[in-house]
Amino acid sequence: MIQKDVLDRLRYESEGPGIDFKRAQYQLLSKEEDKKSELLKDVLAMANSWRQGDGPAYILIGFQDRAPSPAEVVGLDVHLDDAQLQQFIGSKVKPKLDFSYEEFEYEGKAVGVISIPKQKRPFYVEKSYGRVHSNVVYVRRGSSTAEADPFEIANMRDSDLGRHSSSEVSLRLLDVCGKPLGGEYGPARTAWDFGDISSLPLLKSRHSSFSISLGICNSEYWRELATFIQQKDGAALTRIELHNASCVALTHCKLEVVAFLAGEEVSVLQDFELEPRPSANDLFVGLNLSEQQRRTAMRKELPMEVVGGRNTAVWRIDKLLPGESLTCPHALALFPKVSGDIQIQARFLAADQRPVTFEPSLRVQVENAVADFERLRDLESELEPE
Structure with a gap:
């Protein structure tokens, strides 16, 4: 379970491969695939991202990015159901992706946190869904989402299998x-x-x-x-x-x-x-x-x-x-x-x-x-x- 001091620290970080701020809750219950696929695409991109260290990537929901000032806590009116979220992601993403959704009360407001630990990549969907295309590997580039090129995908496999020595730069x-x-x-x-x-x-x-x-x-x-x-x-x-x-x-x-x-x-x-x-x-x-x-x-x-x-x-x-x-x-x-x-x-x-x-x-x-x-x-x- 994520601790308050971790949230305190994450608020001061800039959006990038390891953190994303979302002001509004994802529309997991929407009947429109395009709206539901926004959540799917963000989770895939964070799971595939290149980031230093072995810590997880985080999607902080109910926060408004105010870089270089700390992110503003705007709060949420509704939470995601973790069981529904696990079923939604698990039924579409290959291979199996480990992640979690947690609810918090932070500074008197409800917020949500999706945590995605480092694991073997790449992750993708076999069948297109909404704005997420089949067999495309999405990654984070700064604060935006992009499609990985073949060179990046090959390096994901090599890196996660330990085929290259690691330089800390x-x-x-x-x-x-x-x-x-x-x-x-x-x-x-x-x-x-x-x-x-x-x-x-x-x-x-x-x-x-x-x-x-x-x-x-x-x-x-x-x-x-x-x-x-x-x-x-x-x-x-x-x-x-x-x-x-x-x-x-x-x-x-x-x-x-x-x-x-x-x-x-x-x-x-x-x-x-x-x-x-x-x-x-x-x-x-x-x-x-x-x-x-x-x-x-x-x-x-x-x-x-x-x-x-x-x-x-x-x-x-x-x-x-x-x-x-x-x-x-x-x-x-x-x-x-x-x-x-x-x-x-x-x-x-x-x-x-x-x-x-x-x-x-x-x-x-x-x-x-x-x-x-x-x-x-x-x-x-x-x-x-x-």
Whole structure:
């Protein structure tokens, strides 16, 4: 039986592979399969999830997620019948899944907890039911549910059968100063829409025809400035820290990172790829040779690769010693288009180790703004002097 102190602790955790908050009770008695299948899908995803440690996964019902604040206790008017729940899940899920449902009075309100211990995976249904499809393995990715790919399913079997040695690696998201972000990105970002940037006017010399003849005037200035402002105001910058808590050195390591928000892939750049503030009067328009060489060298160290059809940031590490923590030397610039939780999917690979997946989330506030050329000129005047 779950204890009150466990509930106290779980309230402060973020939704992820090991915990899910549900404000309202599941509609197990509904006559509509689509509504009843929501419960089935959530239980399958939590049972199949990749999570650290040997503890169970929890679905806390009667709680409203308020991350980074503790979850709000909203309470329930009705409880699930455990016998009916066991029969419903047991008649559909293969292989047999162990879980339990418990009723509690917590802070004066009725709540429910579904506990799902770690066990051999994968779990699935042989016959489609509502929104749950047959022979599909559902997993948790951050605070959402997704379908596992064949690679993940194979690793579930290998991991649960003990075919791979286990590496204890943790991942944290930091701000650019190295402080933990705690699941929320502080300053709101602005997603500027300048329309077709290539249609912005070319810059004419503010001085004389002599400047133009020398090539001092940067004719692409307004277009470069629009891109610079889009990146400066729109980027959510985060650095990644890895910690090796195992007793063995991890070698030939690789971390792959992609990001999603509201089901859409979020654009990711490394911070050294962000455009510098352009100059209107530049004898050498564009990047100089040394800057080009610097970026080329960094791309070899921290490349963007296409992995599984997705544009993926890759960090390669020769060795991560026992007890050692390493922070990626460059920040990732994420470009969300709307407010919400950015779901970061990271996969850590090392020689002779099974893959480890991480799915931290980062809540961001985004203000969308449309700007014409006159507004761009105003934004230029608001920039700090160089």
